[in-house]
Amino acid sequence: MDRSKKPSAIGVGASLPQPSLSIKDNVIEASLPTGQSVAVNLYGATVTSWKVNGKEHLFVSEKAHLDGSKPIRGGIPLVFPVFGPPPQNHDTSSLPQHGFARNSNWEFLGKSAFEAPGSNSDQSHMNVKLDFGLSHSMLTDEFRQMWPHEFGLVYSVTLTKDTLETALQVRNDGQKNFEFQVLMHTYLKVADISDVRVKGLESKTYIDKTLQATSHTESSPALAITQETDRVYQNLDPAVPVIVASADDKPLFSITREALSDVVVWNPWIEKAKGMADFGPDEAYKNMICVEAGSVSGWQTLEAGDTWEGGQSIQARL
Numbered sequence: 001m002d003r004s005k006k007p008s009a010i011g012v013g014a015s016l017p018q019p020s021l022s023i024k025d026n027v028i029e030a031s032l033p034t035g036q037s038v039a040v041n042l043y044g045a046t047v048t049s050w051k052v053n054g055k056e057h058l059f060v061s062e063k064a065h066l067d068g069s070k071p072i073r074g075g076i077p078l079v080f081p082v083f084g085p086p087p088q089n090h091d092t093s094s095l096p097q098h099g100f101a102r103n104s105n106w107e108f109l110g111k112s113a114f115e116a117p118g119s120n121s122d123q124s125h126m127n128v129k130l131d132f133g134l135s136h137s138m139l140t141d142e143f144r145q146m147w148p149h150e151f152g153l154v155y156s157v158t159l160t161k162d163t164l165e166t167a168l169q170v171r172n173d174g175q176k177n178f179e180f181q182v183l184m185h186t187y188l189k190v191a192d193i194s195d196v197r198v199k200g201l202e203s204k205t206y207i208d209k210t211l212q213a214t215s216h217t218e219s220s221p222a223l224a225i226t227q228e229t230d231r232v233y234q235n236l237d238p239a240v241p242v243i244v245a246s247a248d249d250k251p252l253f254s255i256t257r258e259a260l261s262d263v264v265v266w267n268p269w270i271e272k273a274k275g276m277a278d279f280g281p282d283e284a285y286k287n288m289i290c291v292e293a294g295s296v297s298g299w300q301t302l303e304a305g306d307t308w309e310g311g312q313s314i315q316a317r318l
Ligand SMILES: O=P(O)(O)OC[C@H]1O[C@H](O)[C@H](O)[C@@H](O)[C@@H]1O
Pocket: 071, 084, 097, 098, 209, 230, 231, 264, 265, 266, 290, 292
């Protein structure tokens, strides 16, 4: 059949400028006509850049390995199926810290662009979603042996005018139930950590990993970071934003979650930063704060054939 007269674009929004996409050296980059861009490295499906009008919002260490030899130190590494050092006598016991998702090669499944209606047609704009996949058969032999479950992950990275959304779908393709933890280990870029406060954590219980994993209750409505900080805040309402603000209360980022009720706040501070070979320069701990949305306090049990979904939406408020 002669399809030469096929319309090249159909429907509402066809006249709006379209997002652009480039694929180079294992990195997928998408840009919106409104001036935002996102870059995702297929190694770990790690988001390594999120820019709004040229301003970078994610921190990536200058010494980060971008060649697939080590998880990327910065951006948004995805932690799955275990957070931190795996417990003993568990399905995940032989895996490395934070599991295998951040150090596996993912597949790019494709891009979809869609119109986000504004209050009038002049304000309408395009969003773009990039999908990435990882399944049991794509793992290295070593990882397959360490975690012998048939699974499928679809990770969607959506860029809008003022948000970056990351969502994960976990499928159990096998015959047996499995347990997992998941976390989006977001390194937010900040100008100066002494001018940062984290809000939305007051009265919440947290495990302080710098104090032998003891349990505490957050007393501050606006948490300042003044030393090594490594806390797992538990049982938060995912719909209530965690806000990263300046000391004089200007919001910088606002993070809402779906099905992720824990939030880790991490800054390695001076000594730990110096001790990490891939963290640099040494002073860079001043330019980052990790606010990590996850489900890590317990385990999600996924029955054979079932699917779980969760995600975060980060709004840049600058
Ligand atoms: O060095 P990594 O394996 O990337 O882990 C970096 C950090 O991740 C999380 O934030 C943990 O709570 C920290 O305890 C850990 O140090």
